[in-house]
Amino acid sequence: MTEREEIIATREVTLHMGPQHPSTHGVLHLILDLQGEKILNVEPDIGYLHRGTEKIAENLLYHQFVPYTDRLDYMCAMSNNLAYVMAVEKLLGIEITERAKYIRVISAELSRIAGHLLALGAWALDLGAMTILLYAMREREIVLDIFEEICGARMTLSYLRVGGVRYDFTDSIKESIKRLLELLPKRMDEYEKILLGNRIWIQRNRGVGVITGEDAIALGLSGPALRASGVKWDIRKDEPYLVYDRFDFDTPLGENGDCLDRYNVRFEEIKQSMRIIKQALRDLPEGPFNVDMPGLVPPPKPDVYKNMENLIHHFKYVSQGFKAPKGEVYSAIEAPKGELGVYIVSDGSEKPYRLKLRVPSFHNLQTINHMSKGRYLADVVAIVSSLDPVFGECDK
Amino acid sequence: MKHAITEDLLIKKVKDNFRHDIIETTVYKGEVTHLVDIKSLRAVCNFLKTDPDLRMNFLCDVLGVDYFRETPRFEVVYHFYSIQRKHRIRVKVRVAENEAVPSVTHLWPGADWPEREVYDMFGIVFEGHPNMKRIYLAHDWVGHPLRKDYPLRGYKDRYNPYGEEKPEEI
Numbered sequence: 259m260t261e262r263e264e265i266i267a268t269r270e271v272t273l274h275m276g277p278q279h280p281s282t283h284g285v286l287h288l289i290l291d292l293q294g295e296k297i298l299n300v301e302p303d304i305g306y307l308h309r310g311t312e313k314i315a316e317n318l319l320y321h322q323f324v325p326y327t328d329r330l331d332y333m334c335a336m337s338n339n340l341a342y343v344m345a346v347e348k349l350l351g352i353e354i355t356e357r358a359k360y361i362r363v364i365s366a367e368l369s370r371i372a373g374h375l376l377a378l379g380a381w382a383l384d385l386g387a388m389t390i391l392l393y394a395m396r397e398r399e400i401v402l403d404i405f406e407e408i409c410g411a412r413m414t415l416s417y418l419r420v421g422g423v424r425y426d427f428t429d430s431i432k433e434s435i436k437r438l439l440e441l442l443p444k445r446m447d448e449y450e451k452i453l454l455g456n457r458i459w460i461q462r463n464r465g466v467g468v469i470t471g472e473d474a475i476a477l478g479l480s481g482p483a484l485r486a487s488g489v490k491w492d493i494r495k496d497e498p499y500l501v502y503d504r505f506d507f508d509t510p511l512g513e514n515g516d517c518l519d520r521y522n523v524r525f526e527e528i529k530q531s532m533r534i535i536k537q538a539l540r541d542l543p544e545g546p547f548n549v550d551m552p553g554l555v556p557p558p559k560p561d562v563y564k565n566m567e568n569l570i571h572h573f574k575y576v577s578q579g580f581k582a583p584k585g586e587v588y589s590a591i592e593a594p595k596g597e598l599g600v601y602i603v604s605d606g607s608e609k610p611y612r613l614k615l616r617v618p619s620f621h622n623l624q625t626i627n628h629m630s631k632g633r634y635l636a637d638v639v640a641i642v643s644s645l646d647p648v649f650g651e652c653d654k
Numbered sequence: 655m656k657h658a659i660t661e662d663l664l665i666k667k668v669k670d671n672f673r674h675d676i677i678e679t680t681v682y683k684g685e686v687t688h689l690v691d692i693k694s695l696r697a698v699c700n701f702l703k704t705d706p707d708l709r710m711n712f713l714c715d716v717l718g719v720d721y722f723r724e725t726p727r728f729e730v731v732y733h734f735y736s737i738q739r740k741h742r743i744r745v746k747v748r749v750a751e752n753e754a755v756p757s758v759t760h761l762w763p764g765a766d767w768p769e770r771e772v773y774d775m776f777g778i779v780f781e782g783h784p785n786m787k788r789i790y791l792a793h794d795w796v797g798h799p800l801r802k803d804y805p806l807r808g809y810k811d812r813y814n815p816y817g818e819e820k821p822e823e824i
Binding site (some may be wrong): 368 | 670680683685686711712713714715717719720726731733735737740742744762765766768772775789790791792799800802805806
């Protein structure tokens with residue numbers, strides 16, 4: 259920086275960006291200390307969407323809380339369902355069926371695709387490339403159609419349940435997923451051409467929001483944003499849950515830890531998710547999709563009308579739920595945004611004594627000050643998008 | 655096999671170094687938990703982070719639990735993960751009401767927000783934290799919602815007609 263530039267320095271200004279700013283991904287409120295257009299300090303002010311999810315959970319039966327998890331990261335509800343039901347299953351000490359495991363993997367990876375597509379689309383929109391948002395939404399729509407075919411819902415899915423999944427995979431769902439897998443690679447090439455062939459996109463992302471792997475770990479960054487800084491940590495690989503250890507997939511890594519790397523990592527992850535889904539569909543075993551435990555899983559609805567015992571099971575499930583043994587467990591999964599962990603303290607009753615959600619968006623947002631300091635105001639927009647925060651999750 | 659080695663490391667190594675500071679060690683569902691004396695929390699955390707075999711470089715979360723009827727009333731729980739060694743450990747401290755917990759932000763800067771969240775939700779103060787204030791709720795909020803004696807519907811005021819009446823002492 260030349261001496262001349264130093265002289266132009268103006269009075270320090272504090273600017274409030276959000277909570278109703280189109281590029282703050284919901285209700286992020288940033289308090290920016292500016293010197294001209296240069297960022298001195300960024301203080302995120304969160305909590306506008308705080309609904310007290312953890313308090314609500316303490317007052318609900320274990321199975322009643324599943325729909326609330328949909329509303330955390332509503333861009334990829336399956337992953338949230340998965341994190342929660344896996345924690346409860348760990349507490350209960352049950353092993354779900356093979357088929358349910360494969361179905362869960364496929365669902366979680368589909369929701370990762372849906373989540374990343376929206377992340378890329380919204381990011382491009384924030385930086386002025388609106389076409390990509392429309393394209394990404396078009397493809398996301400196909401994924402949502404598949405979700406609708408699977409469970410009837412498009413966004414708040416509640417598809418996974420403690421002990422398995424709610425409905426079985428039919429052949430027509432498999433066909434739909436196969437069609438998606440055929441279509442998506444071509445469409446992804448289009449995005450790549452539009453974005454990586456665009457000088458503006460490159461310039462606004464390359465070298466912006468750089469964070470080293472060491473700093474990122476110290477600040478609690480996880481998921482694709484951490485991998486973009488070159489840290490090889492993917493819970494699917496390092497602590498494989500479900501059947502992830504049976505699939506062949508790569509963990510894409512970045513080198514520079516800038517916004518462009520975070521874009522590349524997400525982009526690659528969509529491709530890896532497609533690889534996983536392809537293998538899971540190929541190996542999807544036959545068999546039951548729920549554990550055979552009447553206390554945990556209610557009987558199929560048609561049987562409830564015909565059989566007295568089933569009616570009793572159904573009634574008990576709905577009205578009393580099930581008891582979990584006393585103890586505490588923490589279970590984490592690799593959600594599209596990072597480590598999504600659920601910590602449950604059980605006192606032996608039907609409701610969790612304490613339920614803590616370790617949500618990636620919350621921890622990832624902490625890095626924003628580190629990434630933005632010394633950059634310009636316009637870079638903050640790119641940095642926020644590259645972290646991909648979702649406020650349903652961040653504010654709980 | 656790897657499991658057994660890790661457990662040996664997580665339990666024995668920590669216990670050998672802090673014979674008098676660890677009150678209780680439990681293993682439940684393969685998760686190792688050390689209940690630590692609050693006075694030695696900093697030393698234990700420092701050891702967990704710097705020991706070459708443990709290398710707990712990633713702080714997953716800090717959270718509070720309110721054991722309403724017990725004394726000391728609260729528990730603050732830390733979840734650590736080692737990205738190099740791929741193991742997890744949980745450290746807990748018991749905290750009485752109005753007792754401060756030493757902050758671990760100097761070891762893991764990422765503890766900043768989670769500790770603020772614990773303060774917001776339970777009213778537990780972290781000593782040495784650079785910015786100890788509420789994070790989710792408004793700065794003039796009364797009470798700490800995740801305490802067990804805080805009503806589910808909140809306290810009654812002009813914005814919340816369905817809340818419960820506020821007891822006198824608050």
